[in-house]
Amino acid sequence: MKLLSVIVPCYNEQENIQDFYDELMKNEAFFKERDVDIELVYVNDGSTDKTVDMVKELNNKDKRVKLVSFSRNFGKEAAIYAGLEKVAGDYVVIMDCDLQDPPALLPEMYKAVEEEGYDSVATRRVNRKGEPPIRSFFARMFYKLINKMSKTEIVDGARDYRLMTRQFVDAVLSVKEYNRFSKGIFGWVGFKNKWIEFENVERRKGETKWSFWKLFKYALDGIVAFSTIPLAVASFVGVMLCFVALFFIIFIIVRQCFFGGDPHDVFGWASMVCIILFASGVQLLCVGILGQYLSKTYLEVKKRPLYIVKEEI
Ligand code: UDP
Ligand code: MG
Numbered sequence: 664m665k666l667l668s669v670i671v672p673c674y675n676e677q678e679n680i681q682d683f684y685d686e687l688m689k690n691e692a693f694f695k696e697r698d699v700d701i702e703l704v705y706v707n708d709g710s711t712d713k714t715v716d717m718v719k720e721l722n723n724k725d726k727r728v729k730l731v732s733f734s735r736n737f738g739k740e741a742a743i744y745a746g747l748e749k750v751a752g753d754y755v756v757i758m759d760c761d762l763q764d765p766p767a768l769l770p771e772m773y774k775a776v777e778e779e780g781y782d783s784v785a786t787r788r789v790n791r792k793g794e795p796p797i798r799s800f801f802a803r804m805f806y807k808l809i810n811k812m813s814k815t816e817i818v819d820g821a822r823d824y825r826l827m828t829r830q831f832v833d834a835v836l837s838v839k840e841y842n843r844f845s846k847g848i849f850g851w852v853g854f855k856n857k858w859i860e861f862e863n864v865e866r867r868k869g870e871t872k873w874s875f876w877k878l879f880k881y882a883l884d885g886i887v888a889f890s891t892i893p894l895a896v897a898s899f900v901g902v903m904l905c906f907v908a909l910f911f912i913i914f915i916i917v918r919q920c921f922f923g924g925d926p927h928d929v930f931g932w933a934s935m936v937c938i939i940l941f942a943s944g945v946q947l948l949c950v951g952i953l954g955q956y957l958s959k960t961y962l963e964v965k966k967r968p969l970y971i972v973k974e975e976i
Contacts, residue, residue: 664700666701666702666753667756668704668750671746671760672706673714675869678869679869680718680721681721682868686762708742709737732974743843744836753829757823759822761867762867764786764824765861782831782855784826785857786859801882812889813889817846818846834853835848835849838851841962847889894956904942
């Protein structure tokens with residue numbers, strides 16, 4: 664008998680707990696035929712609604728349903744990590760609670776791992792139907808940018824929905840960093856990976872838990888975690904500006920010595936102000952970039968736990 668562990672991060676998903684269970688269990692027969700048990704672990708990421716009660720209710724009826732509950736909201740990345748740490752499955756799959764990751768794909772994913780010899784099966788949505796256009800636009804820009812800057816491939820439209828073997832899970836868990844960006848880590852650990860594509864599905868019930876600002880910060884985390892190119896760019900711009908400055912210094916000295924200076928000296932202030940503003944802007948930007956890396960290093964060095972569990976069933 665093998666075990667398939669399903670990890671579901673939940674943050675205020677009371678309307679979706681039951682629906683998710685129902686949809687997932689539609690695959691029960693498929694897995695039973697193949698001698699695979701299912702365990703369903705809801706990771707409650709500090710919900711303030713009835714999520715926990717809903718999971719407990721399910722657990723009363725079906726002991727395969729389990730709960731890991733955080734003491735507060737630690738973010739989806741922490742919930743994923745906690746889930747991976749807690750489950751014992753030979754196969755592990757991560758899924759969203761809102762049914763945007765169709766459970767109907769599970770048999771196909773399982774077959775790819777079991778019969779075709781893949782170590783992990785990932786999913787990506789081929790479109791972003793139903794998403795606000797501005798969000799799609801920035802998402803696309805982000806993927807273009809990060810793939811230019813990082814050696815680890817981060818696929819546009821990739822979901823966290825992924826079925827993994829035990830070996831793959833252990834590899835992901837061995838990446839101990841605090842500032843986690845799973846989409847990058849999954850690629851970074853390597854192994855043989857298959858992609859399955861599907862049409863975007865809209866959230867079943869409730870609202871998205873990611874505000875634009877939260878996504879923006881997540882995008883920055885991703886870039887800082889998987890690329891040091893911004894630091895190189897900052898240095899490069901600094902060096903270029905030094906050359907420009909040097910050129911002007913020489914120009915001014917030569918003009919002063921051979922042509923007796925600028926007769927309109929007093930008119931130079933406007934360009935001077937522009938140059939000072941530009942140079943100080945670039946300096947602040949570079950200090951900011953440096954600060955991003957420093958702050959991440961700071962958090963990393965503190966070695967705080969990624970999450971704190973309040974209750975476990
Ligand atoms: N989620 C979480 N913690 C958070 C935000 C989200 O565990 O701080 C969960 C959420 O409950 C859902 C999944 O992560 O199961 C994806 O979130 P959502 O559907 O809101 O994101 P979207 O699909 O809009 O990108
Ligand atoms: Mg969603």
